[in-house]
Amino acid sequence: MKRVLVSITFFVIIILIWAALTGDLAFLGLDQSLWSPYIMPPPSRVAAYLWDNTVNGKLIVSMGVTLRRLLIGYVIGLVIGVPLGMLAARFRCVQDTLGHLALSFQALPSVCWVPLACIWFGQTEAALLFVVIMGTMWSVLLSTENGIRNVPPIYARAASTMGSSPLHTLVFVTMPASAPFIVSGMKQGWAFAWRSLMAAEIYVAVVSGFGIGQHLHYGRELQRMDQVIGVMFIIILVGLLADKLLFSPVESWLHRRWGTGKD
Amino acid sequence: MQNQNFHEEIHAYPTAKLSVEHVYKEFTNSSGEHVRALEDVSLNINEGEFVCLVGPSGCGKSTLLNIIAGLEKPDSGMALLDGVPITGPGRDRMMMFQEHALFPWLDVIGNVMFGLKQKPNLTDKERLEVAKYYLFLVKMDRFAHANIHELSGGMKQRVALARSLAPNPKILLMDEPFSALDAMTRERLYGDIQDVWDKRRKTIVFVTHNVREAVCLGSRVVLFSPHPGRVRREFPIDLPRPRNINDHDLADMSSLITSELKGYQAAESD
Numbered sequence: 001m002k003r004v005l006v007s008i009t010f011f012v013i014i015i016l017i018w019a020a021l022t023g024d025l026a027f028l029g030l031d032q033s034l035w036s037p038y039i040m041p042p043p044s045r046v047a048a049y050l051w052d053n054t055v056n057g058k059l060i061v062s063m064g065v066t067l068r069r070l071l072i073g074y075v076i077g078l079v080i081g082v083p084l085g086m087l088a089a090r091f092r093c094v095q096d097t098l099g100h101l102a103l104s105f106q107a108l109p110s111v112c113w114v115p116l117a118c119i120w121f122g123q124t125e126a127a128l129l130f131v132v133i134m135g136t137m138w139s140v141l142l143s144t145e146n147g148i149r150n151v152p153p154i155y156a157r158a159a160s161t162m163g164s165s166p167l168h169t170l171v172f173v174t175m176p177a178s179a180p181f182i183v184s185g186m187k188q189g190w191a192f193a194w195r196s197l198m199a200a201e202i203y204v205a206v207v208s209g210f211g212i213g214q215h216l217h218y219g220r221e222l223q224r225m226d227q228v229i230g231v232m233f234i235i236i237l238v239g240l241l242a243d244k245l246l247f248s249p250v251e252s253w254l255h256r257r258w259g260t261g262k263d
Numbered sequence: 264m265q266n267q268n269f270h271e272e273i274h275a276y277p278t279a280k281l282s283v284e285h286v287y288k289e290f291t292n293s294s295g296e297h298v299r300a301l302e303d304v305s306l307n308i309n310e311g312e313f314v315c316l317v318g319p320s321g322c323g324k325s326t327l328l329n330i331i332a333g334l335e336k337p338d339s340g341m342a343l344l345d346g347v348p349i350t351g352p353g354r355d356r357m358m359m360f361q362e363h364a365l366f367p368w369l370d371v372i373g374n375v376m377f378g379l380k381q382k383p384n385l386t387d388k389e390r391l392e393v394a395k396y397y398l399f400l401v402k403m404d405r406f407a408h409a410n411i412h413e414l415s416g417g418m419k420q421r422v423a424l425a426r427s428l429a430p431n432p433k434i435l436l437m438d439e440p441f442s443a444l445d446a447m448t449r450e451r452l453y454g455d456i457q458d459v460w461d462k463r464r465k466t467i468v469f470v471t472h473n474v475r476e477a478v479c480l481g482s483r484v485v486l487f488s489p490h491p492g493r494v495r496r497e498f499p500i501d502l503p504r505p506r507n508i509n510d511h512d513l514a515d516m517s518s519l520i521t522s523e524l525k526g527y528q529a530a531e532s533d
C-alpha cells in the first residue's frame with residue numbers, strides 16, 4: 001500500500017511540475033510558461049485533445065484498427081515462431097540454420113524492416129503485418145527454443161517409463177515444462193510487436209485504416225504537440241494494460257504452481 | 264458403492280521374474296575414452312523379490328537399471344522380463360529416480376494420475392479412485408491438491424513412489440531414491456517401503472550406496488565392483504521383517520558386506 005502511494009505521489013509531482021512549467025497553474029501565480037505550446041503543450045491541452053477525440057470517436061476507431069493489426073500480426077508470429085522454436089530445440093541442423101538466422105534478425109530493430117516492407121507490399125496492410133510478424137516471430141522462436149532446451153531430460157525419461165509416446169511427451173511434458181519460458185517469450189514478443197507496429201504506422205500511411213501511430217505522425221506534420229503527447233500516452237497505456245491484464249495473471253499463476261519467483 | 268474395475272485394479276498383484284544375461288555396456292565419455300560401465304553382468308531376480316544393488320560410484324548400477332527400464336540398450340547380452348527380451352520402456356516396469364522427477368505443472372494427484380491416464384480400460388473416475396488409494400498407501404492423501412514445490416523432500420519421494428505404483432507395474436526400479444534425504448526421514452521411509460512391498464507384492468530392484476540401507480530393505484544384496492562394472496558377490500538376507508535399521512544383527516551383516524566392499528575399493532586404488 002505504501003509503495004502504491006509513493007508511486008502515485010511521484011507521478012502527480014511530475015505532472016504538477018509539467019503543469020507549472022507550461023502555464024497551467026497560472027491561477028497560483030505561476031504564469032511564466034517556459035515553452036510555447038507548439039513545443040511543449042500544458043497537460044490541460046493534452047487532456048482536452050484526448051477527451052475531444054475520444055468523444056467524437058476518432059481515437060476509438062483508430063484503436064480498433066491498430067489493435068486488429070496488432071492481434072493478427074502477433075498471432076501469426078506466434079503460430080510461426082513457436083513450432084519453429086520447437087524444431088530448433090529438437091534438431092541440431094535447424095538450430096544451426098534457422099536458430100542462427102533468428103539470432104541475427106533479433107538483433108535488427110524491427111523498424112528496419114519498414115523500407116523493405118514498403119517496397120515489397122506497397123502502402124498496404126500487408127506491409128504493416130509483415131513488420132509486426134518480423135518483430136514477433138524471431139524472439140518467440142528463440143525463447144521457445146531456449147525453454148525447451150531447459151527442460152530437465154529426466155522429465156521425458158519419467159514420462160516414457162509411464163508409457164508416453166514421443167508425441168504425448170511433447171504435448172503433455174515438454175510443452176508444460178517449458179511454459180514459463182514460452183510465456184515470457186510471448187510477453188517479450190508482444191512488446192516487440194507493439195513497438196514494431198507503432199514504428200510501421202508512423203512511417204507507412206495506409207489508406208485502408210487510420211491507426212494510432214498515424215495520429216502521431218499527423219500530429220507532427222500539423223505541429224500539434226498536444227496530439228503527439230496525447231497519442232504517446234495512449235501507446236504507453238496500451239502497453240501497460242496488455243502487460244497487466246494479459247500476461248501478469250498467467251505469469252503469477254505459473255510462479256505459484258512451479259514455485260519459481262517470489263510471489 | 265465402489266466400482267468393479269477399481270477393485271479389480273487394486274486387487275491385481277502383477278509381478279514378474281527378471282533375468283539379466285551377459286550384459287555388456289560401454290560408453291564413450293566427452294574426452295573420447297571408453298568406459299566399460301557393465302561387463303558380463305548376469306542376474307536372476309524372482310517374482311516378488313526385493314533385490315538391492317550396492318557398489319561404489321561408477322560401477323554401472325544406474326546403467327543396469329536403465330537397461331532393465333528399457334531407457335538404454337545393452338551393447339550385447341539382454342534383459343528379459345518373464346523370458347521376453349526388453350526392447351523399450353513399458354508400464355510393466357516403473358522407475359523411481361534419485362531426484363523426484365515429479366512434474367511441477369501438475370498437483371500431487373495430477374502427478375499420480377499421469378501414468379494412470381495412459382492405462383486403458385479405466386474411466387477417469389476410477390483412475391481418480393486408484394490414484395487416491397495409492398496416495399493413501401504412501402500417507403500423502405491429505406496433500407492430494409498441494410503443489411509439488413510445497414512438499415518436503417521426503418513427501419516428494421512418497422508422491423513419486425505413489426506415481427510409480429499407480430499403473431500397477433510388475434517391477435519397481437528405484438535408483439537411490441532416498442539418498443538426498445535426511446536420516447530421520449529416511450528411517451520412516453524404510454518402514455513404509457517395506458510395508459508397500461508387503462502390501463503390493465512387487466518385484467523391486469533397489470540401487471543404493473548405503474550398505475545398511477540395502478541390508479535393511481533387501482531380501483538379497485548384490486555387490487558390484489567398478490571399472491569395469493561387474494557383479495562380485497551376492498548376500499541373501501534372512502533377517503525377520505519388518506526390519507529396523509538400528510537393529511544389532513542388521514548392523515553385523517552390514518559391516519561384513521562393507522568390509523568386502525572396501526576390499527574392492529582398496530584394490531581399485533592400487
Ligand SMILES: Nc1ncnc2c1ncn2[C@@H]1O[C@H](COP(=O)(O)OP(=O)(O)OP(=O)(O)O)[C@@H](O)[C@H]1O
Pocket residue numbers: 290291292293298299300318319320321322323324325326327472
Ligand atoms: N551417458 C553416458 N555417457 C558417458 N558415460 C556414461 C554415461 N552414463 C554412464 N556413464 C559412465 O558409466 C559408468 C557407470 O555409470 P553409472 O551411472 O551406471 O554408475 P553408478 O553405479 O550408477 O554410479 P553412482 O553410484 O555414482 O550413481 C560411469 O563411469 C559413468 O561415467
Ligand SMILES: [Mg+2]
Pocket residue numbers: 324325326438
Ligand atoms: Mg547412479
